[in-house]
Amino acid sequence: MSDDGAHGLTIIAFIGSVFSPYYGWSRAQDPFDHCAMNVVLYGRPGRFAMTERKAGSLSRSQDHIAIGPSSMHWDGTELTVRIDERGAPVPRPIRGTIRLRPSGITAGPFHLDAGERHRWWPMAPASRVEVALTEPGLSWQGSGYFDTNDGDEPLSDAFTSWTWCRAELPDGAAILYDVNHRNGGGRSLSLRFGFDGARRDIRPPLPAALPPTGFWRMPRATRSDDGRSRVLQTFEDTPFYSRSLLASTLAGEPVRAVHESLSLGRFRNPLVQLMLPFKMPRPL
Template identity: 40%
Template sequence: MKDGGGRAISIIAFIGSVFSPWYAWSGRRNPENHVCINVATYGPGGRFTMTDRGQSALRQTEDSFTVGPSSLHWRNGQLTIEIDEISSPPLVSRVRGRVTVTPSALSQVELPLTEDGAHIWRPFAPTAKIEVDLDRDGWQWDGHGYFDANFGTRALEQDFTYWTWGRFPTGDGSTCFYDATRLDGSELGMGIRFDGEGHAEVVTPPPKTRMKRSLWALYRETRADPGHQPTQVMPMLDAPFYNRAAVRTVIEGEDTVGVHEALDLKRFRSPLLKPILALRVPRRPHWTFRG
């Protein structure tokens, strides 16, 4: 998120693109044949890119990840993301540039989201600085961000009905909340506070507090001190089953704005949703690297 607000960016690198209809239709047999670097920008002129690419577009080394024309590289304590993508309708255009993520520190936390460890959350850098330099006026800015990952051996909808996640800058670090309702009816409710050195402390999260529903009437909630109402301050991604937004809340007396996500896996299971998603997520099975 940009310092001072008004603009934000999210970048997700997928092996086995969990929200891709093409991956679901394939039976999820070969994750490496459904790879993607999803880039979404929020604010004036915001755009969305998510191209499902085949295995020929994938290259990996110990410190780099490449999907077709875009790539991530880890060098000297920084994650550099080179972007060259095409946005989906209605703003079809090239999205090109560089984003640099500089963590304040790296954490060692791994949080299993199910008892058998089939789903794991790994917050590599819960507190970081970002530099954004894209090929559009106004899209050169600095801000604060984070770098995390989710790993799984089963589809999300096989184990969950609903979850929310939030990352909020607090003190010299950040606080993350992970709340999920599993398919068996059990629940996960976790709060973790990270300092600027990446040290983690499990905390008792403040109460769940309902937020206003999204434009698609998606139920939303997050954590807030008693007597405080979380509010959306900037819309980001709004889909029938998923919502991402900048949200203001109060945590241990501190007013903070962070990124909040809500995911309804009951809606995502609907077979009617997949053809709609295909309009936003094109499939490009073939790629040839030059040089």
């Protein structure tokens, strides 16, 4: 998010694009043949790109990944992301450079399920970001977050839904992650990290109700110190996913939290699967 709150940006490098209908329909189930650099720009102007590419478009090493014309490179202190994508369903370009500088790196991953088949590592919960886009022409600085996920089976085999949110604190960041397991039960994480990446104690916040999204009526919920939270802006309202900006209280501080809700039950709906290619093209 930009410091003035006017812009937001999400970038996800997928190897084995977990929301890809093509991956789900594929007989080979080869993750390397279903890669994408998902780029979403919020505010004005807005952009969305998630072009799926085959294995020949992927290159990677210990500190570098490239998917088609876009790439990420880590030099030990800074992550540089170079974007060259075309949006969908409206084919508007997204080009530019993003630099993320973590203030500290956390200790390691968390397991989201009892079988330890799904792992999540919030590597840099508190970072500074510089955004310099040529298409559209836009530059800003702000607060950023960097994580990584990997798993040994489709998400929808393990989970029915989850909610997640991240908020910057005066001394670091707080993250809430609540997952519901397909076989019953779930896991609730209440995390707080200092700027150095060290984990600190946090009192688990109380459940806080949120209204569903406006068009697709996606359910939303979160947690906060006083059991109250307010939606400031809805960035994404889709049949199975929402991303929002919330006003809450965490670790005793008033915060603005980026929040997401995911319904994997909705994602599995055949009608939703047929809709996805309009926003996720896959060149022949």
